[in-house]
Amino acid sequence: MPAISGRHFLQIPGPTNVPERILRAIDNATIDHRGPEFQKLGQEVLGGLKHVFKTKAPVVIFPASGTGAWEAALVNTLSPGDRVLMCETGHFATLWHGMANKLGLAPEFIKGDWRHGADPAAIEARLTADRKHAIKAVCVVHNETSTGVTSRIGELRKAIERAKHPALYMVDTISSLASIDYRHDEWGVDVTVAGSQKGLMLPPGLSFNAVSDRALAAAKTSKLPKSYWGWDEMLASNKTGFFPYTPATNLLYGLRESLNMLLEEGLDNVFRRHDRHAEATRRAVRAWGLEILCLNPAEYSSSLTAVLMPDGHNEAAFRKVVLDNYNMSLGSGLGKVAGKMFRIGHLGDFNDLMLAGTLAGVEMGLALAGVPHKKGGVAAALDYLIAAKAAPGKKQPAKLGVA
Numbered sequence: 001m002p003a004i005s006g007r008h009f010l011q012i013p014g015p016t017n018v019p020e021r022i023l024r025a026i027d028n029a030t031i032d033h034r035g036p037e038f039q040k041l042g043q044e045v046l047g048g049l050k051h052v053f054k055t056k057a058p059v060v061i062f063p064a065s066g067t068g069a070w071e072a073a074l075v076n077t078l079s080p081g082d083r084v085l086m087c088e089t090g091h092f093a094t095l096w097h098g099m100a101n102k103l104g105l106a107p108e109f110i111k112g113d114w115r116h117g118a119d120p121a122a123i124e125a126r127l128t129a130d131r132k133h134a135i136k137a138v139c140v141v142h143n144e145t146s147t148g149v150t151s152r153i154g155e156l157r158k159a160i161e162r163a164k165h166p167a168l169y170m171v172d173t174i175s176s177l178a179s180i181d182y183r184h185d186e187w188g189v190d191v192t193v194a195g196s197q198k199g200l201m202l203p204p205g206l207s208f209n210a211v212s213d214r215a216l217a218a219a220k221t222s223k224l225p226k227s228y229w230g231w232d233e234m235l236a237s238n239k240t241g242f243f244p245y246t247p248a249t250n251l252l253y254g255l256r257e258s259l260n261m262l263l264e265e266g267l268d269n270v271f272r273r274h275d276r277h278a279e280a281t282r283r284a285v286r287a288w289g290l291e292i293l294c295l296n297p298a299e300y301s302s303s304l305t306a307v308l309m310p311d312g313h314n315e316a317a318f319r320k321v322v323l324d325n326y327n328m329s330l331g332s333g334l335g336k337v338a339g340k341m342f343r344i345g346h347l348g349d350f351n352d353l354m355l356a357g358t359l360a361g362v363e364m365g366l367a368l369a370g371v372p373h374k375k376g377g378v379a380a381a382l383d384y385l386i387a388a389k390a391a392p393g394k395k396q397p398a399k400l401g402v403a
């Protein structure tokens, strides 16, 4: 690799750019995790997380990637052979479904086209048909990171209620928490799964379960084996700010800083910023004459945008041109859409000029790679960003096509 000046643009939808403030916070001496200084840190982060999940329930922190928190959600609440209803929204939903199979559960998969979110009517119909309540949990990915489609978690809860079904409701918010509005308590979610390296702006290595009273009750009779992932010892230690095994102390320094940053900006402002950058990105994509993978404007993701390549053009070759020439990483096509589309991450520590640079890199890359497109995508995005600054009070159409 030749030496490259300037900084790398990490525009994959996670891990995201880690801000200086968080890097500096992590860069401190590791302390005794059984001592009084740690106790204060533990209490601060365990308390602060509740605000981000919008919950009064406990939030458990694992030293693990998001996949670990997926496993913890299942093994703490369910028993071998339990039926679980899952929705095929994309690659990550497919991986979670695969994990449920490996753990000895009996997942049912509501088929999807990878261009829509989980369907409330389909869930209601399946749960209504399950008169004996064999289904023990409904598992949904809030923001499907492989497709840029956001499922409507509040509406899905209403569908479960209409079916009068007691199944637990589990939601993966790994690429939505602290980027897209999410409400653990209000939406009646029993287990929320999250990770550190996306909206929370941290390096990879922490993951989370927010745990409702119903989930805690289910944990009492759950028979899947667990030790490391067990909530019981974790919650018992967390009561005093400690952990049952060595926590990722330095990442917790970073988490404390992340929570401070989110509080300073205000969660609603964080969500509005993500909505604005997503809409500007979609305007650029349309001006290029390219197609957005997500087909329902009410389900457009504010964390990332997945863009279909024109026929005969491979996403991997295009991304290589962008990386080699502009030192920017874009997201690849995952699973069954590999080769067919690329993903622009616009979540985490991000601002208008970073987005402008990102979109400029895409537009120049399309030209260099010989991908058919129209000029003017960056200009269309800038016009939208300027209008948002010129009339900050005026409500911008956050999502085209939705009033």
Ligand SMILES: *Cc1c(COP(=O)(O)O)cnc(C)c1O
Binding pocket: 014, 065, 066, 067, 068, 092, 141, 143, 144, 145, 172, 173, 174, 175, 195, 204
């Ligand atoms: C990133 C991601 C995962 C996987 O998380 P890891 O931290 O890689 O284990 C799962 N689900 C979604 C929605 C994701 O975005």
